[in-house]
Amino acid sequence: MRKACSLCPCILKATIEKEKLRRKKPVNFTPIEELFRVFDETANILQEELDCTYLEALAETGENIFHGDVIQDEVSELNRKHLLKHYGEITITKYSKEEIRKSFQLAILKGMQQNIQPNHQMTPDAVGMFVSYLVGKFMSKNISFTLLDPAVGTGNLLFTVMNHLTDKDVHAIGSDVDETLIRLAYVGANLQEQSVQFFNQDSLEPLFVDPVEIVVSDLPVGYYPNDVRAADYEMQADKGHSYSHHLFIEQSVRHIKDGGYLFFIVPNSIFESEQAPKLNSFVKSHTFIQGMVQLPLSLFKNEAAAKSILILQKKKEGAQAPKNALLVSLPKMSNRQAMQTIMKDMDAWFKEEK
Incomplete structure (x- = not known):
């Protein structure tokens, strides 16, 4: 089916490693890394909260960012506050279309690797x-x-x-x-x-x-x-x-x-x-x-x-x-x-x- 880019896993790995370092000391993120971090962290919260796959949670968090709110009624008040805090770290309109595409697709790639979907790979x-x-x-x-x-x-x-x-x-x-x-x-x-x-x-x-x-x-x-x-x-x-x-x-x-x-x-x-x-x-x-x-x-x-x-x-x-x-x-x-x-x-x- 679609052929995955040989570079994408490397970019994804580097982005995740950079995120680990961020928790230890301040790091200057690129716009793509900033967005990926928000997509990833909020998807992880929703995945656990909604008991769904990472890719399904990623779609949910993308909807939230688009609407500027948490639209899932099942989310607890505590996690709602956590999500809104993450969403408040970015202003989606300040990013270019390509920065949004690349960061969102990196998060999708992570989800595909977790669920092992060989027929659902992205065009390089x-x-x-x-x-x-x-x-x-x-x-x-x-x-x-x-x-x-x-x-x-x-x-x-x-x-x-x-x-x-x-x-x-x-x-x-x-x-x-x-x-x-x-x-x-x-x-x-x-x-x-x-x-x-x-x-x-x-x-x-x-x-x-x-x-x-x-x-x-x-x-x-x-x-x-x-x-x-x-x-x-x-x-x-x-x-x-x-x-x-x-x-x-x-x-x-x-x-x-x-x-x-x-x-x-x-x-x-x-x-x-x-x-x-x-x-x-x-x-x-x-x-x-x-x-x-x-x-x-x-x-x-x-x-x-x-x-x-x-x-x-x-x-x-x-x-x-x-x-x-x-x-x-x-x-x-x-x-x-x-x-x-x-x-x-x-x-x-x-x-x-x-």
């Missing part, structure tokens, strides 16, 4: 920022547009893209089957003051949303268990379960406007699997392949888990495929010189093709 920040760069380039002439993430999870990819497109008016839609994750995404959107409409449902069931201009998604990889529902898709497997990531691509194409762009984070081997012929046929029939950007192997645990960004455009009358698709293999993000060379090559491609 570096990947999200690169997707936002690509969306900005393809939508450079658009002042505003609508965006869909059909596998939104906690919203990390969606918010990264929205937060980095500061010159655009973006109205987004997110859908996910997991109730806890979609609630965390909802709370995150409120705290970041982002315009997002959320649906808690299986996104491969009918989606009652208007067609959008952009789709971004870190696709859930694996088999879709509902063969009856899969039968409504062109990419239904001839036998056995269909690939969910294939069906998500088809569902996304159904819900995007003619000429709209789709940005999918997919396995590098997506066009080499046993069900790839149907995917190839669907993609050729309904879309133009704009490009494929292979992400650095250093972002992933091993080569088998490596992923790429697949860029498609839904066909429309008068539109044509690019003369040359954008095919890029990214170096390590830390290799500044190599990245600058790649970015220059990509800028040249956009000037020629767009």
Whole structure:
């Protein structure tokens, strides 16, 4: 499913260690660390008070911070005072959207590690920022547009893209089957003051949303268990379960406007699997392949888990495929010189093709 950033656990560990030191002597916190500390300490209080998971408590404390009060009636008067004391240490409006996103996602990551949820991992920040760069380039002439993430999870990819497109008016839609994750995404959107409409449902069931201009998604990889529902898709497997990531691509194409762009984070081997012929046929029939950007192997645990960004455009009358698709293999993000060379090559491609 979603690939966790290899750097995130290190950042989380450093933040927790710094918090331990704070209790011994004064420490200068970064804004992200300040917010994480409040999210974490108040979530711990609510987790014990409400007898729930850390992630559920995190959603509750996020709601409290948004409303500026303790809204849970079950909280004791003593803990209510403790919570209000912590909330009084911050003014959420003084933090940037990215500071809120990063601190909230660090707390979510801690909760995921505690509950061991391998299928609920976050898209690496570096990947999200690169997707936002690509969306900005393809939508450079658009002042505003609508965006869909059909596998939104906690919203990390969606918010990264929205937060980095500061010159655009973006109205987004997110859908996910997991109730806890979609609630965390909802709370995150409120705290970041982002315009997002959320649906808690299986996104491969009918989606009652208007067609959008952009789709971004870190696709859930694996088999879709509902063969009856899969039968409504062109990419239904001839036998056995269909690939969910294939069906998500088809569902996304159904819900995007003619000429709209789709940005999918997919396995590098997506066009080499046993069900790839149907995917190839669907993609050729309904879309133009704009490009494929292979992400650095250093972002992933091993080569088998490596992923790429697949860029498609839904066909429309008068539109044509690019003369040359954008095919890029990214170096390590830390290799500044190599990245600058790649970015220059990509800028040249956009000037020629767009």
